[in-house]
Amino acid sequence: MLEININYAPQISLLKDIDEQLTDAWNSVYKLQNLSEHVDHENGTNEDYDEEETYFSSKIQRIHLSLCLLLESLGYVQLLQDFKSGYSAYSGNPTSCSPTRDGDFHSSTLSYFWRFHKTTSSLINLESVETDERKQRVLLEAILRNTPKIVHDRKITPNSEAEVRNCVYDLLIHVFPDTMREIPVPQVTKTYKADLGVPSLKTAAEYKYATTEEEARKIIGGFYEDMRGYAGSEDWKHFYAVLFMSKPFFTVEQIRAEFAHVGADKNWSPILVHGEGTRKRR
Template sequence: MEYLESRIKVLLSQARQLEIKVAQHQVDWGVWELKEETDIPPQYLLDGDDEFVSPFYGILQSIYLSAVCYLDTRNLEHYLGVFYKIFGRDPLCLNYRDKFEMDHYWSGEPYSVFLAKMNVFLSSFEFMESSSEKYDRVSGLQYLETVLKNTAVIISKNNLSPKTETEVYNAVKSTLGFIFTSSKSPKSNFIKTAKEYKPDILIPELYAAVEYKYAADEQKLKSTIEQIAADVKGYTGDKDYSVFYAVFYATDDFWGQAKFSKVWNEQGFPKNWIPIYIVGR
């Protein structure tokens, strides 16, 4: 049993070392196929198949077979049935084997959907506790995002009528303090030569920072987006924070979500900056 647990962890580690290279190789294939300059693939793509893709597929197959053996050894027939539903019954044609998505919440890099789902599936077992840390953080960020999107609801339930961004984020901050204990007394090092940058909310356990903006009219909404764009470079230099939320609390629906997203995208924000548009109640 211990051998299988150790083997699964080693195989997962080996797969993670290759997943970004495989994802980039997929992109390179896609770019070449779009160009359609020749019917013969360039040698560097064929070499990449041998160097990255084939070993990656072999490791995923070994993970699959080791997991099946582990579940079978522990007589977990029902959980084994769930496993087959997720990953399929054919180790030569695994579900999600070729699927990659972008991790906007954490690393900003592509990740293997197969590995992500395998980590979630195996996280029920004690031996996987440390291996699931990254995916636990992603879940935490999604929960944080849900709370931020409910800013107007939190304010309404507390019978508040905020007139400043401080009043807005303080209401949310008190709520987050019950969920993420590290947000109660956080520290940061966003210090530049002429200015110290202090996000409104910091959650160290998620490596996340939140900046709130308050807009009582359309012009103010526009200027606050421009202000955030100007401050982005200031929020660097602290390795403890890598995901940033910009929450815009508008007292009325001045633009609508579509226009807000368009204006935001025009500013060219980094992918680790996530905007949230809130209309006050």
């Protein structure tokens, strides 16, 4: 086994870059899945889908080139030949994504790249636990972004935050068995409770629900208190602020701009979604 030292610094840097490229490429797969629902099946066209597919294709090409360069620079001649030979099975249609039994898109090309990335990581004795966690967080984020579809598939029209949250929880426990609800995060003067959390990923999600623009505006401001409440926790390092709106009152770009303006914690990511929803009259 090769030892990590300064002589392998360029290869380690390249390996980490490939890791980031793979994460970005998997994100692209999840975007293609969402966009596929809006493709004009009669004409077979969708501008956003075509643009994302082009981006995904460029990612595939770059990862392939990076892996070839990595294996060559490490002197693994036979492994490089095996990689190129095996890739021929995917090179004809490298961006092909097929739905799994659960309906989620899967890329065989990326899975092939991942196996070689994982093998090479072990060969240079590089810890890849963080890489695995990052990939799992990408999957978790994709599920959170698909909240409206999850709720719709349950055939309900929610009228509260709890109903939305419970629909997502019922799905998450099958993907991440350690998913928890109302996780206590103690501070000096108060114990906060995160709506959903996956301890193995140190990731929590705070769900909010709005049926008016004014309500949504207040909720966005309320996220800042949550940020302070969860700050400094060693058990939870990554957070998602999920706002389910009955109409698209705001865009996620607006919220990101506001987060940046007020200096929000970098480990908080906003997710804005909208779907059918009502509010119970008191």
